[in-house]
Amino acid sequence: MASYHTFKIKNTYTEIELLCIKINDLAQGNNFSEQLVFCLNVCLEEMLTNIIKYSYDDGDEHEIEIRLEIANEIITLTIIDEGHEFNPLEVEIPDIKSDIKHRQVGGIGIFLTCKMANKVTYTRKDNKNILKIVLTPHVVIL
């Protein structure tokens, strides 16, 4: 039996925090494993932070929609924003093997999300960015 949950937030960091609290309550109610909750939180924080930082060319308020589908212990997280076209999967991955002097400080968020999710896909439709992230209870982090 699948359940569907939709949340709408404004493009501020405070709203991400409040959303994570609501989603964690939902996760607890569905008995998600500790690992699944950890990975879900990483995906939410990384992707929403990116949207807030990079998707908008103005300083205005915007709405971001977050959908959560829970079916057969598989979580599908869909994040929809109306910012300019931005495909996080095309962002260059930092070299995580370089030494401390050459290690890049930022840019690891998308990499972490892709490692923790089973599948991440991006589409651009009706002037919206649609990011779909699939997580399963036994996430394999490589």
Added chain:
Amino acid sequence: MKLTQLESTDKITNLLLSGSLDITGVRDIEMDFSILVSGEQDVVIDLSGLTFIASLGMRMLLSAAKKLDTEGNKMVFHSVPPLVETALNTAGLETIMPIVKDESGALSLLESQG
């Protein structure tokens, strides 16, 4: 999010991080963290109470480790919960900020590297 300074010496700053190093957590402690990790001493951090970390938290730790490195010093973590350790390893951070089992392991590592 809580940052505690434990008993420290002239050569080593001992810290304890507990809570969730998410957006709010980083905002809560980053100023104090940067003051405590001045660069002049090695830093040993007990992560036993850390429940979450994502890239913002890693960024804070990595920036501090880079500052230490310019002074010839190191940052070592110990007592790291499994999920936090997995996240740090996934980001490839364990090669530049060593993770050891406990405090004595951290002290031995720093001693062996002079």
